[in-house]
Amino acid sequence: MKPLSEEEREKILNSPPVGTWALMITVGVGMVVAWLFLYYGVFLPRGAIN
Amino acid sequence: MIDVVTKKLAFCHLWVAFGAFLLACFMGEYQVLERSGFIPAIESPSVYFASVSTHGVLMAFVLTTFFIMGFGYVVATTSLKQPIWNPQWAWAGFGISSFGTVLAAIPLLTGKASVLYTFYPPIIGHWMFYVGATLLIVGSWLWCVIMIMMMREWKQANPGAPVPLAMFATAGNALLWLWTSAGVALEVLFQLIPMALGWMDTLDPGLARTLFAWTLHPIVYFWLIPAYTAFYVLVPKQAGGYLFSDEIARAAFVVLIVFALPIGFHHLYMDPEQAKGWKLLHGVGTFVVSLPTFITGFSVIASLEIAGRLRGGKGLFGWIGSLPWRNPMVLSVILALLMLILGGFGGLVNASYAMNAMIHNTAWVPGHFHLIFAGTTVIMYFAIAYYLWPIMAGKPLFSKDMALVQLWTWFIGMTILTTPWHVLGLLGQPRRISGVEYNSLLTLAWDPYELAMIFGGLVMLGSACLFVYNLAMTHRSQEVFEGEIEYAEPIHPVTDLPEYLNDFTLWNKVIAGLMALSFGVPILQFFFMKTFGSSAWGF
Numbered sequence: 001m002k003p004l005s006e007e008e009r010e011k012i013l014n015s016p017p018v019g020t021w022a023l024m025i026t027v028g029v030g031m032v033v034a035w036l037f038l039y040y041g042v043f044l045p046r047g048a049i050n
Numbered sequence: 051m052i053d054v055v056t057k058k059l060a061f062c063h064l065w066v067a068f069g070a071f072l073l074a075c076f077m078g079e080y081q082v083l084e085r086s087g088f089i090p091a092i093e094s095p096s097v098y099f100a101s102v103s104t105h106g107v108l109m110a111f112v113l114t115t116f117f118i119m120g121f122g123y124v125v126a127t128t129s130l131k132q133p134i135w136n137p138q139w140a141w142a143g144f145g146i147s148s149f150g151t152v153l154a155a156i157p158l159l160t161g162k163a164s165v166l167y168t169f170y171p172p173i174i175g176h177w178m179f180y181v182g183a184t185l186l187i188v189g190s191w192l193w194c195v196i197m198i199m200m201m202r203e204w205k206q207a208n209p210g211a212p213v214p215l216a217m218f219a220t221a222g223n224a225l226l227w228l229w230t231s232a233g234v235a236l237e238v239l240f241q242l243i244p245m246a247l248g249w250m251d252t253l254d255p256g257l258a259r260t261l262f263a264w265t266l267h268p269i270v271y272f273w274l275i276p277a278y279t280a281f282y283v284l285v286p287k288q289a290g291g292y293l294f295s296d297e298i299a300r301a302a303f304v305v306l307i308v309f310a311l312p313i314g315f316h317h318l319y320m321d322p323e324q325a326k327g328w329k330l331l332h333g334v335g336t337f338v339v340s341l342p343t344f345i346t347g348f349s350v351i352a353s354l355e356i357a358g359r360l361r362g363g364k365g366l367f368g369w370i371g372s373l374p375w376r377n378p379m380v381l382s383v384i385l386a387l388l389m390l391i392l393g394g395f396g397g398l399v400n401a402s403y404a405m406n407a408m409i410h411n412t413a414w415v416p417g418h419f420h421l422i423f424a425g426t427t428v429i430m431y432f433a434i435a436y437y438l439w440p441i442m443a444g445k446p447l448f449s450k451d452m453a454l455v456q457l458w459t460w461f462i463g464m465t466i467l468t469t470p471w472h473v474l475g476l477l478g479q480p481r482r483i484s485g486v487e488y489n490s491l492l493t494l495a496w497d498p499y500e501l502a503m504i505f506g507g508l509v510m511l512g513s514a515c516l517f518v519y520n521l522a523m524t525h526r527s528q529e530v531f532e533g534e535i536e537y538a539e540p541i542h543p544v545t546d547l548p549e550y551l552n553d554f555t556l557w558n559k560v561i562a563g564l565m566a567l568s569f570g571v572p573i574l575q576f577f578f579m580k581t582f583g584s585s586a587w588g589f
Contacts, residue, residue, distance in 0.1 A: 013541050019355045
């Protein structure tokens, strides 16, 4: 691995964590989709509690 | 440098914790085997319920409390660079908690406290179980006082300086535990012990369940905060990077501690003793408390991203492959976050007022809490132990490769164990039953899932044995290891903080207000309306 220059290092430390945002949005959307699937796809079709 | 007193205290606490953990793992595997009905020779509801109760107490109360105390002493002395405040109190706390554990173990192992490690009357266990559990908690209160006093003394000696993040989280956890344990303490002292001793003929289960709900959810955050502490203060350094933001970490801890408390009624959605408005209030609070978890996820992943990029990772996700996956701490946090995503989703379903009816008291619930507790939380306990052991013992870890295999097998075993558990819950399998064989087509359909769970449990048992073996063998090494605990530095060093991110006085008052709001009327109602008590059931 090539050592980073001080400039590259500073750039990394001051850049927004775009990969993290992408992962968090993916996880967040995944959770919402899974929740909606469980609610509309599994829970509601079972009908009211008798 | 860790002083001798702290090392002794930490090792004593941590070995009690991990000894209890190993014993509980054997019980867990027995339970999935017994419950499946595949081996008729071991079927016994009485032994099963004694085992479940002991397994739960050892994991949820003994492993956690002793681990948190031991880790807390190390964090306090190394982050504040000051000796333990009143070591005699610390040893007294250890002694009281240990004695309480032994006292509670006697009725548990003899089947006289098969109350499923919960405090839900009218099912009642032997008085020794309740007195023992109380002493375990009382011992931990001494730890809480020591943590709070150490932070206070440090602040007095360093006016205006930011309390080290690790200590801020640990002292916050001590405060959380004092608040958390108050609910069950009231229940045990005024209801369960008098009932178990025969001083009362009846008690009010509604009041008891309300008081236990006070404790039941924040206790999870008491267990989880050491894992989050490691996320923030140990992981970034081990990954070769920096903490994304010290201030965000503090804000996450504050929100977690404040909102973990007034939300326990999502455990009572199906109970009749509380009105639906109170349940809805607690339900909304439950979703609020998922916020600091998302913030934590973001901060920790951002810290990892920085580390990965500093190590040469490029592109949107290329930094993931550049992380030091062979570092046990880094591997643990990745696996912990994966399990937190899955377990967190299960928790959102549990917290959903309507959908809770679908999975309430089904196998989904133990599937969920095993994923969060034995998954996310315990895997970070492993990581912390692997990190601390060489430093405290002054000897290198017996086998790093074994540690990596152990972490992977724990994760794989947990996935194999809990996925069928969730599915079985959706299929309607009840929890808290000693057998699943009813000779019907419905229960026969459960068999493949039961088989998978047995295999997953077996993988985890092997993993647990590897973990304890690795730590034990580390003590026997003839080599010398010299190292100190290295806390992660934030990208932008913190020099000045508002007091609300450096102290808990304000937040303690906020908690008091929120607790009065969310639990005041629900508890007081039992004293203003006519209720009918239940007589004891069980032992």
